[in-house]
Amino acid sequence: MKYRLVLALVVLVLVPFLITFRVSSTPSAPPPSPTTAIADTSGTSLRSLAQKRGVSIGAAVALEPLQNDATYRKVLAREFNVLVPENAMKFAVIHPKRNQYNFAQIDTLVAFAKAHGMQVRGHPLVWHYSLPNWLEKGNFTREELKEILREHIQTVVGRYRGQIAVWDIANEVVTRDGSFVDSIWLREIGPEYLDLAFRWAHEADPKARLYYNEYSAEEISEKSDSVYNFASGMLQRGVPIHGIGLQMHKLVTWSFSSSVADNIKRIGKLGLEVSITEMDISIAEGTGPREERLAKQARIYGDMMRVCLSAPHCKTFAMWGFTDRYTWATSWLGTEGAPLIFDESFRPKGSYKALEEALSR
Numbered sequence: 001m002k003y004r005l006v007l008a009l010v011v012l013v014l015v016p017f018l019i020t021f022r023v024s025s026t027p028s029a030p031p032p033s034p035t036t037a038i039a040d041t042s043g044t045s046l047r048s049l050a051q052k053r054g055v056s057i058g059a060a061v062a063l064e065p066l067q068n069d070a071t072y073r074k075v076l077a078r079e080f081n082v083l084v085p086e087n088a089m090k091f092a093v094i095h096p097k098r099n100q101y102n103f104a105q106i107d108t109l110v111a112f113a114k115a116h117g118m119q120v121r122g123h124p125l126v127w128h129y130s131l132p133n134w135l136e137k138g139n140f141t142r143e144e145l146k147e148i149l150r151e152h153i154q155t156v157v158g159r160y161r162g163q164i165a166v167w168d169i170a171n172e173v174v175t176r177d178g179s180f181v182d183s184i185w186l187r188e189i190g191p192e193y194l195d196l197a198f199r200w201a202h203e204a205d206p207k208a209r210l211y212y213n214e215y216s217a218e219e220i221s222e223k224s225d226s227v228y229n230f231a232s233g234m235l236q237r238g239v240p241i242h243g244i245g246l247q248m249h250k251l252v253t254w255s256f257s258s259s260v261a262d263n264i265k266r267i268g269k270l271g272l273e274v275s276i277t278e279m280d281i282s283i284a285e286g287t288g289p290r291e292e293r294l295a296k297q298a299r300i301y302g303d304m305m306r307v308c309l310s311a312p313h314c315k316t317f318a319m320w321g322f323t324d325r326y327t328w329a330t331s332w333l334g335t336e337g338a339p340l341i342f343d344e345s346f347r348p349k350g351s352y353k354a355l356e357e358a359l360s361r
């Protein structure tokens, strides 16, 4: 009798407690991924539709789910033909010590892309962020830093020559007022580090398409004027720049106008390509029921795809991930923004359907 009582106590109290504790002690770990055919879409795929329309479709890819989540791999390979390393190519990851590179992560992504007929977009070579301590605290002279940057760019671009055809060389470098974002490169080398970066990358792979990638420069604005002026200055100086990446991290409250199309047009007139490189639309902000915000999100995705399709020099439409299960919005921005086109169970959202529809016309 006593024994039964103890057993009942264990079952009724201890087991639920343990389950609750486990779940709440790992709040960021999502539940196991569905392994069934839940992720199947209508039989077509975005990549097959995009291919017919002459545009590439991409997603930023994180190593952890690529290695551990079969559904993630399946949907990624089925829907996208461009893979962007979310973090695997950042300076601190790929070049952790002065004389040591770590290509293991990016090689895993490149191998996956190759196995599934996907292009890789190199991202990013020069950024003020994600730099290793040895570099930031190194007290290097100007000449030493120039040599570090040249060696970094030429080692990485050279290693993937013939495998990575498009690169974000410079990431987030100008401010609204046309000055440059503070960084060790700017402080120690001066603004010419940017021209040099493009020239060095071009030397390492003369066939690669080299981009300057920027956020909040989608519409005609002070910031996009700065981007435009900077890029046209580079062209005048004969710097090998081939395109501008518009990141497009936006909120669902974004009310855009024809000004995105106008901006894309003026970049084209410079003779440059454009790509949408990191699109995500957070629904965390704004009022109204969730369903309404999701519908608005879908409209924005569809509209932006149409804008890209109507500009022949808009080459790639890439998102910063593809499933709300794994998005920097949760881990980095700390919001439940549900900003992507598949939900947390890999079901296609309205945003997916909006892209599908835009590509099908």
Ligand code: XIL
Pocket: 086, 087, 124, 171, 247, 278, 328, 332
């Ligand atoms: C972000 C990643 O998504 C995060 O995981 C990381 O901690 C910080 O960087 N613009 C960019 C991307 O160009 O490289 C950033 O990626 C998001 C903003």
